[in-house]
Amino acid sequence: MKDIFYYDITNNLTVTWADLIFDLKRVENYSNFCYQSDYYGVFKQIVLSVLLDKNITLLDPGFTQQEISRLTGNIIPDEIENISEEFELEDCKTKGDLLSLLKKNHQNWTITLFTSGTTGLPKSVGHSFSSITRFVKCSDKNKSDVWGFAYNPASMAGLQVFFQALLNGNTIIRLYGVSQNLLLKTVRESGITHISSTPSFYRLLLPNTEQFHEVRRITSGGEKFDTNTAEQLKAIFPNAKITNIYASTEAGTLLASEGNIFSIKPDLKGLIKIEDGELLVHKKLMGHTNINIDEWYHTGDIVEIISGDPLKFQFVSRRNDLINVGGYKVNPYEVEEIIREIEGVREVKVYGRKSSLLGNVVCCDIVRNNTILEEPDVRRYLNGKIQEYKIPRMITFVNEIITTRTGKIKRS
Amino acid sequence: MEEIIFIINTVLKNRGKKTKADIDESCHLRNDLGFDSLDLAELTVRIEAKFNVDIFEDGIVSTVGDIVKKIG
Numbered sequence: 001m002k003d004i005f006y007y008d009i010t011n012n013l014t015v016t017w018a019d020l021i022f023d024l025k026r027v028e029n030y031s032n033f034c035y036q037s038d039y040y041g042v043f044k045q046i047v048l049s050v051l052l053d054k055n056i057t058l059l060d061p062g063f064t065q066q067e068i069s070r071l072t073g074n075i076i077p078d079e080i081e082n083i084s085e086e087f088e089l090e091d092c093k094t095k096g097d098l099l100s101l102l103k104k105n106h107q108n109w110t111i112t113l114f115t116s117g118t119t120g121l122p123k124s125v126g127h128s129f130s131s132i133t134r135f136v137k138c139s140d141k142n143k144s145d146v147w148g149f150a151y152n153p154a155s156m157a158g159l160q161v162f163f164q165a166l167l168n169g170n171t172i173i174r175l176y177g178v179s180q181n182l183l184l185k186t187v188r189e190s191g192i193t194h195i196s197s198t199p200s201f202y203r204l205l206l207p208n209t210e211q212f213h214e215v216r217r218i219t220s221g222g223e224k225f226d227t228n229t230a231e232q233l234k235a236i237f238p239n240a241k242i243t244n245i246y247a248s249t250e251a252g253t254l255l256a257s258e259g260n261i262f263s264i265k266p267d268l269k270g271l272i273k274i275e276d277g278e279l280l281v282h283k284k285l286m287g288h289t290n291i292n293i294d295e296w297y298h299t300g301d302i303v304e305i306i307s308g309d310p311l312k313f314q315f316v317s318r319r320n321d322l323i324n325v326g327g328y329k330v331n332p333y334e335v336e337e338i339i340r341e342i343e344g345v346r347e348v349k350v351y352g353r354k355s356s357l358l359g360n361v362v363c364c365d366i367v368r369n370n371t372i373l374e375e376p377d378v379r380r381y382l383n384g385k386i387q388e389y390k391i392p393r394m395i396t397f398v399n400e401i402i403t404t405r406t407g408k409i410k411r412s
Numbered sequence: 413m414e415e416i417i418f419i420i421n422t423v424l425k426n427r428g429k430k431t432k433a434d435i436d437e438s439c440h441l442r443n444d445l446g447f448d449s450l451d452l453a454e455l456t457v458r459i460e461a462k463f464n465v466d467i468f469e470d471g472i473v474s475t476v477g478d479i480v481k482k483i484g
Contacts, residue, residue: 180442181443207472325450325453326449353457355457356468357452357453357468358450358453361453361456361457375426376425376426379428383428389450393426393450393454393457394458
């Protein structure tokens with residue numbers, strides 16, 4: 001596995017580090033927008049951006065053209081530039097050469113990705129090399145790690161895994177979007193030692209009586225890790241240390257713990273605090289964004305303090321209304337806005353309904369102007385306009401939607 | 413059983429897939445009916461709305477027969 005950079009069972013694709021270097025040497029043009037569903041293509045473009053020390057903007061391949069137009073203000077601008085003159089990889093022959101180049105060429109590099117947004121549109125957040133790799137550990141011990149890649153590469157969590165694997169010269173094995181049968185086969189046969197994902201992803205591996213002894217580390221984030229799933233995972237991965245991560249698109253990875261109780265690393269002391277039960281992050285830790293941030297950024301995450309000194313706490317809920325569907329955040333306002341475009345819809349409320357499988361399922365109530373509009377019509381309209389996981393899975397037609405005193409839709 | 417088949421077909425139809433007439437208790441939700449996580453979650457929510465039972469509450473359900481057992 002030490003020569004393999006990326007393996008994708010779904011597309012039957014094996015890319016060695018030598019292949020990657022070969023492919024990088026052949027690149028003549030660079031675009032700072034990355035909008036593609038091919039994982040290797042995304043990885044290669046990120047590596048290229050670091051080598052060139054140029055900005056890169058990641059657009060989730062699930063975004064529709066309409067969403068991209070709204071996010072970027074236009075269709076992807078055609079900013080492809082010829083890089084053949086400034087790009088010199090002649091001396092780069094081995095994985096070691098490439099890793100050395102990657103570790104020094106990033107003074108100006110930034111990466112931009114999009115948050116799910118709390119109100120209105122998703123917002124862009126830019127990160128420097130140091131903020132994106134804050135939790136990356138490079139050591140001899142990590143050199144033989146094999147990473148199960150179980151996130152969308154255009155997500156903050158996916159990037160954390162990617163850089164951890166890349167900078168240690170590890171192998172990346174695709175697990176995200178792989179069918180359940182192939183998933184177990186992949187974990188069984190590819191020698192994966194590390195997996196990072198959401199509890200919803202891990203539930204795909206359950207129930208299972210098989211044991212995977214080679215896996216040494218399981219990292220979970222994005223949602224609350226329920227005890228039932230954690231216990232079953234311990235049985236399947238008997239040699240793995242299970243860690244919880246707290247991260248956000250705006251700030252990157254901030255906290256790690258071995259259970260549900262978190263504490264703050266000494267070097268982040270004074271930069272993370274709790275006020276009125278909410279976790280606040282100092283702006284020094286934040287990426288560059290068009291959101292207005294005072295000195296402290298309100299994460300919207302409500303925590304319960306377990307002990308004051310040393311500070312220990314656990315997460316309780318979200319202050320805002322984002323619906324967490326298997327680790328993916330759905331902004332109800334965004335979905336409502338599009339449903340309101342449908343003829344016959346007078347009012348709509350999008351909300352999450354608890355699901356023991358995915359945390360929440362997106363549902364909506366609609367007040368209609370006619371009796372012709374039916375559930376499949378709404379679903380058909382939304383197909384291709386928004387990402388699949390944002391589409392309400394159960395639609396109820398109601399006579400009225402309750403509002404608050406100020407006329408806003410009552411959310412809870 | 414008829415009501416469960418109706419709900420399964422509703423999920424298939426909403427997703428733009430063909431409905432099935434030959435659903436029985438041995439049908440595997442993922443392998444035979446092609447349900448993904450989102451489909452399964454939709455199925456759970458619809459069954460809970462109808463029968464007031466969360467079929468995934470205490471474990472994983474694999475076949476139509478598993479649902480019938482849970483609903484009792």
